[in-house]
Amino acid sequence: MNALQAFLTRILAVSLLLGLAACATQGSGGLKSVGRGNALPAPDTTNAAGAYEGTSEYRLGANDEIEISVFGVQDLSKKVRINSNGQISLPLVGAVPAGGKTVPELERDLTRLYASSYLQDPQVTVYVTEFASQRITLEGAVKQPGIYPLTGKTTLLQSIAIAKGLDPLADLSGVVLFRQIDGKKMAAVYDMRDLRSGKVEDPLLYGEDVVVVEQSGSKTALRRFIESVPAIGLFLAPF
Template identity: 60%
Template sequence: MMATTWMRSMCGLLLVLFLASCASGGRVASAAGGDMPMPDTTTTTGAYEGATDYRIGGQDLLNVSVFGVAELSKDVRVNAKGQISLPLIGTILAGGRTVQELEKELAQKYSATYLQNPQVSVFVKEFSSQRITLEGAIKKPGIYPITGKITLLQVIALAGGVDERIADLGGIVVMRQVDGKRMAAAFDLRQIRKGTLVDPQLYGDDIVVVQESGSKTAMRRFLESMPILGIFSFL
């Protein structure tokens, strides 16, 4: 209950800030549909960067194994600095790298002085750095971990779908952090379902809010001020 109240308060605060930005002539990012700006989480904190592989982030749980050397196989948690610690080679930077890049570096480290042609495998057991928050007229609001590329429709389905009795299907707001600044965009779920509006890809740390029909909130004023075309505006 406390977590839900906190999320609602944060979403409300962000929208109030957005409205103030609009009043002062805030900038608008000309990105819509499939050409949306990616969030800051595509750097070293773990994310899917466009169409490329997953980049490891802080708090991810990795299984590192060396074929034929059981003593070097273990589960390691990536720390807040993006580092892991392994036997013989010590501390290695894993954050911001793909699994393949990390496997290659570990193999080079082990082969330098300890092993001949080591076969190193890295498997991401927990994608702890990747979470999306869903709030509002959702059947199961909360914070959901994601394990790969995911779209708005898919993440709503993950939360059991919208509450069709009270949800405003034309009032879906996505908020994210881009270049150190908070951005928001409005989407019409009906258009996405019909295929007339691109189903946007979401990223870790995105916040999705489904507006309740007939509500008189700051979010409603936000929706009335923006075209439902997935255009992101700076808050």
């Protein structure tokens, strides 16, 4: 993680904590319970081009870099980056929609395009060389906080492992998952012991999710938020 990413991560964490503090000062009216022991709904971006869907393979998105190989035709093999419109530009076939598709789907599309006019029985392979469109943020009491690419189906516990595990001072009952849903931020509080034992379902993560792990005993706005809500609960935060 470079210095800029680290700085942005810290700014994001501070913003989240300030938002929670603002909510806490509003009393019970500042947070609306929408369930207990349930999973957070999928984010708004689930149906958008390039969004990662937790129930399927990774879906390509803007700024992802992919390598396309056509067996036996070196001139058609190249690395390309998906543009902001979700398209790639290739020899012979021109602009091709790639955003929102899985790798197998794109391989089938390219095979069909090349076979329709240019090649006989083409064998097309697509490989993602750089994941850039879907990322998650891990902050707080983890060993390596930062912004990480979401390269496939990833759960909350797996995300903690990606960040090299919890800091020794982490509060096991203070793991908060933030997500943008219908234009509003939602949060779910989890206890690591319940997740590890299977008492609570390990939730899937989506692009732009933020996981914040509280430090045990610290006197922060996040601590006050966690102590004011059920150990496993979902809340709509109007900030």
